[in-house]
Amino acid sequence: MSVPANTPSADGDPVEILGAGDMSRALTRIGHEILERNHGGEHLVLLGIPTRGVPLARRLAAGLAKVEPGLDAQAFVGDLDVTMYRDDLAHQPTRTVGATALPVAGIDGKVVVLVDDVLFSGRTIRAALDAISDLGRPRAVQLAVLVDRGHRELPIRADYVGKNLPTAAGERVRVLLAETDGRDGVLLEGARR
Amino acid sequence: MRHLLSTGDLSREQAVTILDTAAAMAATQAREIKKLPTLRGRTVVNLFFEDSTRTRISFETAAKRLSADVINFSAKGSSVSKGESLKDTAQTLQAMGADAVVIRHHASGAPHRLAASRWTDGAVVNAGDGTHQHPTQALLDAYTLRRHLIGLHGGADPTGRDLDGLRVAIVGDVLHSRVARSNVQLLHTLGAQVTLVAPPTLLPVGVESWTADVSYHLDEVLAQGPDAVMMLRVQRERMGGGGFFPSPWEYTRGYGLDARRLAQLPEHTIVMHPGPMNRGLEISADAADSPRSVVVEQVANGVAVRMAVLYLVLSGQDQTAGDLVAGQIGAHA
Amino acid sequence: MTTTLITGARLLGEDVADVLVEDGRIAAIGATATAARHDVVVPADGLVMLPGLVDLHTHLREPGREDAETIWSGTRAAALGGFTCVHAMANTNPVQDTAGVVEQVWRLGRDAGWVDVHPVGAVTVGLAGTQLAELGAMAASAARVRIFSDDGKCVHDPVVMRRALEYAKAFDGVIAQHSQEPGLTASSQMHEGIVSAELGLTGWPAVAEEAIIARDVLLAGHVGSRLHVLHLSTAGSVDIVRWAKARGIDVTAEATPHHLFLTDELVRGYDPVFKVNPPLRTAADVEAVRAGLADGTIDTVGTDHAPHPREDKDCEWAAAAFGMTGLETALSVVQAAMVDTGRMTWADVARVMSFTPAAIGRVADQGRPIEVGEPANLTLVDPAARRVVTAQDQATASLNTPFGGMELPGRVVATFLHGRATVLEGRLVEHEGARR
Numbered sequence: 001m002s003v004p005a006n007t008p009s010a011d012g013d014p015v016e017i018l019g020a021g022d023m024s025r026a027l028t029r030i031g032h033e034i035l036e037r038n039h040g041g042e043h044l045v046l047l048g049i050p051t052r053g054v055p056l057a058r059r060l061a062a063g064l065a066k067v068e069p070g071l072d073a074q075a076f077v078g079d080l081d082v083t084m085y086r087d088d089l090a091h092q093p094t095r096t097v098g099a100t101a102l103p104v105a106g107i108d109g110k111v112v113v114l115v116d117d118v119l120f121s122g123r124t125i126r127a128a129l130d131a132i133s134d135l136g137r138p139r140a141v142q143l144a145v146l147v148d149r150g151h152r153e154l155p156i157r158a159d160y161v162g163k164n165l166p167t168a169a170g171e172r173v174r175v176l177l178a179e180t181d182g183r184d185g186v187l188l189e190g191a192r193r
Numbered sequence: 194m195r196h197l198l199s200t201g202d203l204s205r206e207q208a209v210t211i212l213d214t215a216a217a218m219a220a221t222q223a224r225e226i227k228k229l230p231t232l233r234g235r236t237v238v239n240l241f242f243e244d245s246t247r248t249r250i251s252f253e254t255a256a257k258r259l260s261a262d263v264i265n266f267s268a269k270g271s272s273v274s275k276g277e278s279l280k281d282t283a284q285t286l287q288a289m290g291a292d293a294v295v296i297r298h299h300a301s302g303a304p305h306r307l308a309a310s311r312w313t314d315g316a317v318v319n320a321g322d323g324t325h326q327h328p329t330q331a332l333l334d335a336y337t338l339r340r341h342l343i344g345l346h347g348g349a350d351p352t353g354r355d356l357d358g359l360r361v362a363i364v365g366d367v368l369h370s371r372v373a374r375s376n377v378q379l380l381h382t383l384g385a386q387v388t389l390v391a392p393p394t395l396l397p398v399g400v401e402s403w404t405a406d407v408s409y410h411l412d413e414v415l416a417q418g419p420d421a422v423m424m425l426r427v428q429r430e431r432m433g434g435g436g437f438f439p440s441p442w443e444y445t446r447g448y449g450l451d452a453r454r455l456a457q458l459p460e461h462t463i464v465m466h467p468g469p470m471n472r473g474l475e476i477s478a479d480a481a482d483s484p485r486s487v488v489v490e491q492v493a494n495g496v497a498v499r500m501a502v503l504y505l506v507l508s509g510q511d512q513t514a515g516d517l518v519a520g521q522i523g524a525h526a
Numbered sequence: 527m528t529t530t531l532i533t534g535a536r537l538l539g540e541d542v543a544d545v546l547v548e549d550g551r552i553a554a555i556g557a558t559a560t561a562a563r564h565d566v567v568v569p570a571d572g573l574v575m576l577p578g579l580v581d582l583h584t585h586l587r588e589p590g591r592e593d594a595e596t597i598w599s600g601t602r603a604a605a606l607g608g609f610t611c612v613h614a615m616a617n618t619n620p621v622q623d624t625a626g627v628v629e630q631v632w633r634l635g636r637d638a639g640w641v642d643v644h645p646v647g648a649v650t651v652g653l654a655g656t657q658l659a660e661l662g663a664m665a666a667s668a669a670r671v672r673i674f675s676d677d678g679k680c681v682h683d684p685v686v687m688r689r690a691l692e693y694a695k696a697f698d699g700v701i702a703q704h705s706q707e708p709g710l711t712a713s714s715q716m717h718e719g720i721v722s723a724e725l726g727l728t729g730w731p732a733v734a735e736e737a738i739i740a741r742d743v744l745l746a747g748h749v750g751s752r753l754h755v756l757h758l759s760t761a762g763s764v765d766i767v768r769w770a771k772a773r774g775i776d777v778t779a780e781a782t783p784h785h786l787f788l789t790d791e792l793v794r795g796y797d798p799v800f801k802v803n804p805p806l807r808t809a810a811d812v813e814a815v816r817a818g819l820a821d822g823t824i825d826t827v828g829t830d831h832a833p834h835p836r837e838d839k840d841c842e843w844a845a846a847a848f849g850m851t852g853l854e855t856a857l858s859v860v861q862a863a864m865v866d867t868g869r870m871t872w873a874d875v876a877r878v879m880s881f882t883p884a885a886i887g888r889v890a891d892q893g894r895p896i897e898v899g900e901p902a903n904l905t906l907v908d909p910a911a912r913r914v915v916t917a918q919d920q921a922t923a924s925l926n927t928p929f930g931g932m933e934l935p936g937r938v939v940a941t942f943l944h945g946r947a948t949v950l951e952g953r954l955v956e957h958e959g960a961r962r
Binding site: 201278279280298299300301302303305306309322323324325326371374397398399400402403 | 715718719720721722723724725726727728729731795796797840841842843844845
């Protein structure tokens with residue numbers, strides 16, 4: 001590629017930061033990091049944050065199950081809806097309240113890995129931490145994101161990152177997933193030079 | 194959704210969204226910790242010009258489960274029976290910083306006046322106005338109908354679905370019933386077929402323009418096997434002295450739901466009542482306490498539906514201000 | 527006194543002629559007027575000259591409810607609306623049921639000097655519907671009362687109504703009935719029909735009006751008396767009056783501007799500015815009332831100008847008072863509903879808003895033809911003007927116009943009361959000697 005991957009084109013057209021292959025490799029790497037850091041998958045629970053964190057968590061879980069033959073992917077993955085824990089409800093268009101579904105064994109004493117597509121201000125993760133504390137008491141909470149674009153407003157950092165992507169505040173990072181958008185990819189949009 | 198004044202204002206999509214949100218709220222109410230921080234720092238005023246402990250408690254519970262601050266303002270019995278008081282009261286609430294006003298009023302249209310005036314900036318939720326509307330009651334009825342009767346045979350998740358094809362009989366004092374008016378409009382919007390059953394004196398002139406069939410004969414309607422039978426409360430003071438029906442006994446014979454009529458119904462048919470029930474008048478104890486009665490569940494569903502309504506009117510309320518933070522719109526945290 | 531030459535107006539909307547006004551009378555018309563000596567010229571090119579309007583149905587509220595209107599503020603509003611004569615309804619406090627009260631109202635009207643005020647006498651003591659008031663004393667008083675009405679309430683008892691109809695014959699009086707069967711309209715809030723069913727507001731059925739009109743025309747026919755039906759509002763009422771007139775019964779009927787123009791659909795917003803008695807009816811009723819007015823079944827347009835203090839309208843529907851203001855919009859509404867729709871000419875407007883009302887009220891010096899020697903009670907209207915009604919800009923002391931924010935045709939440019947201009951260029955002309 002002759003154009004640097006994270007440099008948007010002059011006319012503001014979206015620029016693809018990660019292709020399908022890049023995403024797949026990033027997720028595989030994150031899966032390995034999770035297993036390595038937690039000494040296997042025995043006490044893990046993966047919770048995807050809607051919308052795109054949910055399919056990402058399922059992909060990660062499926063990947064872990066392949067590597068660790070003892071793991072049942074269905075048994076340690078769930079969805080965590082954080083809508084009702086947000087602090088910006090009055091200032092944003094009304095968000096649809098999603099479903100929270102925990103693995104049957106719950107989260108008490110487990111290592112919960114939150115999974116989301118993009119880490120930006122950190123406010124979603126703050127809401128997720130509040131939501132978790134209402135649902136049980138995990139031994140530890142870790143965070144996996146596909147893209148970290150910076151501009152944090154809270155003291156939060158990701159434990160596992162697919163790609164660190166320096167951005168301007170006005171830019172938008174869009175993650176596309178086959179499950180929700182028909183194809184895989186990460187785009188950087190709306191940039192002006 | 195800026196206000197909730199009448200079910201007639203709701204589109205099918207809006208109504209389904211409220212029911213879906215209510216389902217999400219209901220799911221949280223099975224947890225050990227039922228309280229959500231969603232409306233922390235927001236103030237909900239329950240402004241009740243008419244006694245209704247049940248409805249007030251339901252709204253109060255809903256608001257508190259969402260961590261809103263709740264102020265109960267009972268205007269009954271005070272000097273608030275005169276006209277100007279609605280305005281004065283509303284302005285007082287505005288000064289207190291009410292984000293939402295849940296209003297119950299004996300005058301039809303009082304919530305509309307509140308919402309249309311500049312007396313308060315808050316979201317107005319109609320908790321029953323005169324003989325006009327009681328939208329949250331109709332929504333909880335629709336929620337109950339959907340939970341029991343949609344996806345009945347497949348056991349499927351009813352999320353996202355309406356009440357297409359359901360047949361619902363609403364029986365009793367339609368003339369004075371805000372519950373009937375709200376349900377006729379909402380259930381029609383959601384695709385159900387409503388049949389009103391009442392003596393002609395308890396149907397309003399103009400009912401022929403409603404989106405419902407009308408019958409004077411309960412037994413004929415029950416013989417058609419409705420999916421749900423909703424009994425309306427009949428006030429005893431409506432009879433006698435040039436009243437609406439000759440005697441309570443005659444009413445019960447013609448329009449009461451008793452064990453005999455209950456036995457005629459298909460197995461899946463549910464029995465509903467907005468409460469409080471006049472046992473022995475519009476509904477017999479057999480019917481009220483039968484396994485197909487969902488009266489108690491209606492009350493529980495009321496909290497979830499009201500949580501959903503409060504969430505939907507209070508979220509996005511300051512969106513104009515939020516738009517200024519353009520960089521955050523559509524972005525992920 | 528000033529001699530005024532009004533130039534270029536179309537008399538009754540027909541031929542253009544100059545009109546000379548002198549000593550309170552029309553001194554000359556046409557070429558003689560143009561050539562005559564005069565002090566003031568009022569150019570009226572493009573304007574329509576009508577006889578000063580006569581309202582048989584005005585609530586001036588004084589004495590008793592001066593917070594809503596006074597004779598001063600109400601008659602100023604009347605002059606701006608093109609009126610030179612109003613009949614002040616009897617439901618004041620104290621009620622206009624004695625010679626003393628009607629004389630007081632009559633005198634306050636004279637002192638103000640904006641229009642001629644003719645008090646209406648109550649039919650029954652305190653409007654209570656049981657005992658006849660002293661109709662004879664009121665008729666013989668300085669106020670020379672000829673119209674009697676319990677308006678706001680129906681003379682419901684058939685025996686009392688019969689006696690009133692009979693008794694008023696002695697002094698050529700007329701009973702003006704507010705036709706409302708009370709039992710059928712208990713706690714009623716709006717017209718009973720499709721809209722009331724949906725809004726959950728207690729209905730005021732058309733039959734409650736029609737049943738009383740039917741009874742009253744039969745009674746009037748039986749005793750050979752004059753009956754005037756106030757604010758007729760339903761298609762059925764039009765049919766009954768048409769039938770009675772065909773039978774030779776001496777009945778006249780009135781329609782209000784709002785019943786010619788507004789429907790019950792407006793109630794959907796629950797704004798009490800649309801709350802009135804009798805209520806706004808359906809579009810079919812409005813059409814029937816327009817047709818009845820056009821074909822002469824309905825004789826007059828009366829404003830039923832009913833001012834209310836702000837707090838009586840700034841509230842929920844059920845708590846609000848019934849009534850709308852109308853003096854300053856009546857002519858525009860009639861133009862919009864009847865003239866601009868091609869159903870009536872300006873001469874017809876003069877008939878229903880001036881000639882016939884004056885004749886019914888037995889007012890000798892109002893509602894006269896525009897002819898030499900007649901009293902110079904005149905109104906100049908610009909039919910081409912359009913204006914947006916603003917409640918705050920009106921002269922009435924109350925804000926409860928249902929036409930606020932609406933654009934209406936026509937504008938009263940000038941009004942002359944016995945030769946003196948009360949309104950010029952659309953504004954009141956303050957005069958010496960006026961006493962509030």
